[in-house]
Amino acid sequence: DTGVSQDPRHKITKRGQNVTFRCDPISEHNRLYWYRQTLGQGPEFLTYFQNEAQLEKSRLLSDRFSAERPKGSFSTLEIQRTEQGDSAMYLCASSPLAGGFYNEQFFGPGTRLTVL
């Protein structure tokens, strides 16, 4: 197993454009998380899935952000009408279900978004 992968690793876009990021979790992991991280800060929770169900979404997340996890496998995060404030590292993590207990998260390398 190669761990959590994210694509692309870097994305530069112009303000107002839409962008989509992909995350492939570790295959047997049921939970998948999206975070956003800016320089000097800790990861900020965006949303998480258990299998294909999106169970929680940050109230800080505007309607321009949407995430999907069809069939409970890979996930996509789309940002519509990007703004310069969206520039950040977008991190994906997956975690096993393991009897419903809390377990460690395995993070991908992230997608660095720059909005010009």
Next chain:
Amino acid sequence: SQQGEEDPQALSIQEGENATMNCSYKTSINNLQWYRQNSGRGLVHLILIRSNEREKHSGRLRVTLDTSKKSSSLLITASRAADTASYFCATDAGGGTYKYIFGTGTRLKVLA
């Protein structure tokens, strides 16, 4: 908003010394986790401690949890230059959710 706040924000020590960083949080939790982040490897899980545990060890790492004070500490013994990184605590948001909230991090620099 950030639930966890690490202290200190930055720490610089000599190789071989011990490094201690603290995390305080606001609400009741089920578990607390520590992560390390450096530019080479991204975020890596270090240790998980559950709310009914008071102390855990993993190699040179020792984590304590005091739920009455809503605080945790991470001790790295005999530090190495390779320990240079940012360290974050993460707590579940409570209430049966599996959402995690990360702190602001401690930036550790180990001088050779």
